[in-house]
Structures are given as C-alpha cells and as structure tokens.
Amino acid sequence: MLSARVRDGLNFLGKTTPKRAANALKVLGSFYYSKWTKKPVQWGVPISISFEPTTSCNLRCPECPSGLRQFTRPTGMLENKFFRDTVDQLEKELLYLIFYFQGEPYLNPAFLDMVKYASDKGIYTATSTNAHYLKDEAAKKTIESGLDRLIVSIDGTTQDVYQNYRIGGKLDKVIEGTKNIIKWKKELNSKTPHVIFQFLVVRPNEHQIEDVKKLGAEIGVDEVRFKTAQVYDYENDPNELIPTIDKYSRYKKNKNGSLKIKNLLLNHCWKLWHSCVLTWDGLVVPCCFDKDATHQLGDLKEKPFKEIWQDERYQNFRASIMRSRSEIDICANCTEGTQVWA
Numbered sequence: 001m002l003s004a005r006v007r008d009g010l011n012f013l014g015k016t017t018p019k020r021a022a023n024a025l026k027v028l029g030s031f032y033y034s035k036w037t038k039k040p041v042q043w044g045v046p047i048s049i050s051f052e053p054t055t056s057c058n059l060r061c062p063e064c065p066s067g068l069r070q071f072t073r074p075t076g077m078l079e080n081k082f083f084r085d086t087v088d089q090l091e092k093e094l095l096y097l098i099f100y101f102q103g104e105p106y107l108n109p110a111f112l113d114m115v116k117y118a119s120d121k122g123i124y125t126a127t128s129t130n131a132h133y134l135k136d137e138a139a140k141k142t143i144e145s146g147l148d149r150l151i152v153s154i155d156g157t158t159q160d161v162y163q164n165y166r167i168g169g170k171l172d173k174v175i176e177g178t179k180n181i182i183k184w185k186k187e188l189n190s191k192t193p194h195v196i197f198q199f200l201v202v203r204p205n206e207h208q209i210e211d212v213k214k215l216g217a218e219i220g221v222d223e224v225r226f227k228t229a230q231v232y233d234y235e236n237d238p239n240e241l242i243p244t245i246d247k248y249s250r251y252k253k254n255k256n257g258s259l260k261i262k263n264l265l266l267n268h269c270w271k272l273w274h275s276c277v278l279t280w281d282g283l284v285v286p287c288c289f290d291k292d293a294t295h296q297l298g299d300l301k302e303k304p305f306k307e308i309w310q311d312e313r314y315q316n317f318r319a320s321i322m323r324s325r326s327e328i329d330i331c332a333n334c335t336e337g338t339q340v341w342a
Contacts, residue, residue, distance in 0.1 A: 004194060004222035005194075007191060007194070011124070011148060011191070012095075017092075023044045023047065025044075027045075027047055030042050030044065031268075031270060031274070039319070039322075040315050040319050042310060042318070044093065045090060045094075046090070046275050046276055047096060048098065050097075050275070050277040050288060051078065051101070052078060053099055053105040054105065054108045055103045055279075055280060056077070056107045057130075059104070062241070071291075072292055077108045078110075078114070078280040080114060082282065083114050086282075086305060087118055089305050090305060091121045097123045098126050104129060106132075112145045115127070116144070116145040124148045126148060128151040128152075129153070130166065130169060131153070131154075131178055132177065134177025139177065139184045140180075140184045140187075142181060142184070143185055143190050147192060148193055148194065149193050152198065152221070154215075155202070156212075157171075161204060162205075165200065165241070178195065179219055181193070182221070194222045194223065195221045195222045196223045197216045201243050202241040202242070202243055203241055203242060204241070206244065206248065209226065209248075229242070230333045231250070249262075250333070263334060265325050265334070266325065269321050276297075281301075282299055282300035284305070286330070289331065295328075295330060
C-alpha cells in the first residue's frame with residue numbers, strides 16, 4: 001500500500017501537462033544558466049504562485065505581522081473575479097497554487113470557490129489554516145472544492161502550551177476542525193486533501209514534539225511536519241521563542257555568544273525563478289518573506305502578470321540577489337528547507 005506522502009506526490013505529478021513540464025524545464029534551465037553566467041535570465045513563467053486570500057486573522061501570534069496588526073499595507077479580501085482573471089493568464093503553465101501568504105484564508109467568504117476554480121483547471125492547490133473555521137459545512141465544502149493539500153497549524157497539544165504562541169486560539173477548535181475534514185474525506189470517498197499537522201517548534205512547546213506525532217496518528221492526519229520559527233531581532237536580542245533543540249532552530253551561536261542564521265545566504269535563490277507571491281490587492285512580491293510587500297515588483301491592476309515577470313524591475317531584483325543576497329533585508333531570515341519531516 002502506498003503511503004499518504006507518496007500518494008500526494010503522485011497526485012502532484014498527475015497535474016503535470018506537456019506544456020507545464022516544458023515551462024518547468026525552461027525555468028530550471030534559466031536558473032542554472034543565470035547561476036553560470038552571473039546574469040539573470042528568465043525563460044519561463046512561474047511553476048508556483050502564492051495568492052493571498054486576505055490579510056485578516058483571528059489570532060495574534062507574536063512573530064506574525066498579521067497577528068500583531070503591524071502591516072503598513074491595507075487589510076482586505078481577494079476578490080473572486082480578480083483572482084479568476086489572474087489564474088486565466090497563467091493556467092496553462094501553472095502547476096502549484098498556494099492559497100496563503102498572510103492572514104487566515106477561511107475568513108474570505110469566496111475562498112473555497114476560488115480553490116474550486118483552480119482545481120477545475122487541473123492546478124495543484126494548497127492552503128494553510130489555523131483551523132478555527134472548519135465547521136462541518138466548511139469541511140464538507142473543502143473536500144468538494146478539490147483542495148489537494150491542507151496544512152493545519154497546531155503548535156501545542158494542550159491548551160496552555162498552544163495558546164502560548166497561538167494567542168487567542170482554541171486547541172479544541174483545531175482538533176474538531178481537523179476531525180471534520182477527516183470525516184468528510186471518508187464520507188465522500190476522497191483522497192484529498194493531504195492533511196498535514198504543522199508544528200512550529202518554539203521553546204515553550206518543544207517538549208510536545210512526540211505528543212503531536214501521537215495526536216496526529218490518533219486523529220488520522222496524513223503527515224506531521226515540524227517547522228523552525230522565524231524570530232525578529234535575533235542577533236542582538238535572543239528571543240525566548242528560540243528552541244533549545246538545535247535541529248529545530250534556524251539560528252546558531254557565534255563564538256561570542258550572539259546568534260546568526262544557519263543558512264549561508266548564497267548569492268542565488270530558486271524562488272526568484274520559479275515562484276512569486278500575489279497580495280490580495282494585486283501586488284507582485286518576490287517571496288513569502290516580504291510580508292509587508294516592501295519589494296513591490298509590479299501591480300496586476302496596471303500590467304498583465306507575464307509583462308511584470310519579465311520586466312526591468314523584476315530582472316533588477318534578481319540581479320541584486322545574485323550580486324549580494326545578504327544585503328537584501330527580506331533574506332535575513334530565509335532558510336529554504338526549514339521543515340523537518342516526522
């Protein structure tokens with residue numbers, strides 16, 4: 001019998017068409033050619049995009065600008081028509097669509113309609129949620145939408161530990177919502193979504209790593225995944241959220257006792273070639289680390305996406321990454337591959 005992770009991988013590969021495969025090869029080729037020549041060249045369009053359903057959130061997580069209400073950009077909801085128009089520009093090449101950037105996706109009333117629109121076009125769809133809105137009806141509609149992957153943030157197995165980071169959250173709602181998803185997958189005889197418990201490892205919850213594995217198995221999720229926590233101002237003011245278990249920390253100590261990120265920040269970035277993030281109001285930003293959209297590379301209200309992807313502003317940003325990535329502020333906390341498999 002195939003494992004759930006293998007089934008998910010085969011489902012993802014099953015979304016590949018000849019045109020999508022050809023585009024992926026173009027993107028990959030241009031990335032390595034750019035590394036070789038030290039000059040940015042882009043031959044394809046994104047393999048993957050992240051679309052932000054909303055900047056609103058019901059929780060107040062301490063390292064999240066949405067939770068802290070610290071955005072300088074406006075809060076709002078992605079409009080269904082605007083979303084469809086954008087997907088229509090990219091559907092033939094696009095393989096993977098992530099419905100998440102900042103905020104809680106299920107707060108957008110049109111969220112699952114947008115998922116279904118993308119799913120019906122054969123695009124692999126994924127989202128990340130705090131699972132507070134997965135009541136029975138929403139869970140059923142989630143399965144019916146064709147969503148391929150559902151990441152459920154669960155950062156504790158007891159309420160006192162969970163609420164330490166997920167401020168304002170209720171663990172019983174997370175568990176109930178996840179159970180609703182599992183129930184409707186069975187009721188509708190659906191293999192999707194692939195359900196992941198994602199555990200953000202911080203010092204207050206690191207003692208529950210084994211507990212969340214057991215909880216995931218009891219509920220019947222497909223996978224438990226551990227993620228390292230991004231902490232601001234880690235260099236001069238070490239944060240009490242940084243775990244003591246080195247495996248789950250993004251940071252390591254210098255000889256003088258200060259902290260630095262483990263990632264060497266080499267002067268290239270695969271994300272700048274194969275993916276990007278689109279905010280709810282149509283801004284194109286380089287990646288998920290640009291949470292406040294400070295590096296705006298284009299506006300979909302003014303230009304079609306494919307023009308933005310190839311224009312001078314985007315190429316200049318790619319060039320700056322290749323010149324000196326350590327000087328780009330949003331790269332300071334970047335650790336590609338920071339999830340740890342259970």
